Amino acid sequence: MxxxxxxxxxxxxxxxxxxxxxxxxxxxxxxxxQPEFHALDGTLTLRRSSDGHFHWPAVLQGPDGRLEVEFLIDTGATRSALSAAHARRLGLPEGQVLRTATANGEARGHLSRVDLALTGGLRIDRLEVVVLQGLGDQPLLGMDVLSRLRLVQDGSRLQIQPR
The missing domain is CATH 1.20.5 (Single alpha-helices involved in coiled-coils or other helix-helix interfaces)
Structure with missing residues (x-):
């Protein structure tokens, strides 16, 4: 050959x-x-992602099961928000209908409750969230959760501690 x-x-x-x-x-x-996490002595450190934002993985639990998501940390959001698709997959009940102002303009949605377990050990049962139609796949972690924590940003690192 x-x-x-x-x-x-x-x-x-x-x-x-x-x-x-x-x-x-x-x-x-x-x-x-990928989000980078370091946990040491009760302090969780997140590294800024290549998109310029901080992301925090979590598990959501609803009546119809659980869902792993990656929250965008949004200090401009009063409440944490999920997409309507996430709420449907979890079987979340529809609560009060509302209109809210977002960075993309006015949005329609409703209130619901979900059990939240953030990577690093923070758990909040029956957290009231806003479910928005046009949110997309990236849920928002708002000040309703973040205000319970001590946040210190140092360049591309965000240190998080319980209050």
Whole structure:
């Protein structure tokens, strides 16, 4: 059997090297976008994500099951908010209908309650949340939860302690 032509060998080697570099860059980017947590002596430290925001993973529990989500920490939000899709998946009951002002304008929604367990040990049962139609997949962690904590931002790090 005849060997591969020299040019085909060179192209194959370059394609393999290119694939390895591509996969390496993808792995670094994936790691960079994941929330980073450190817990030490009751202090939780979050690292700012590549989108410029702080994210906090959590588990939501409703009548129809549990859902793992990643909250966007939103100090401008009075209440924590979930999408209507998340509320449906959890089987959350619809409470009082309301209109609220958001960064994207006025939104319609309703109140509901959910059990919240944030990574790092903070748990709030029956937290009243706003369920919004157009929120998308990123729930918001508002001041109703954040005001219970001591927050200290130092550049790209956010230190969180219970009050």
């Amino acid at each position: 005849q060997d591969f032509p020299r040019a085909l060998k060179i192209v194959t080697v370059w394609l393999l090297l290119g694939t390895l570099v591509f996969l390496g860059v993808q792995a670094v980017e994936h790691r960079r976008t």
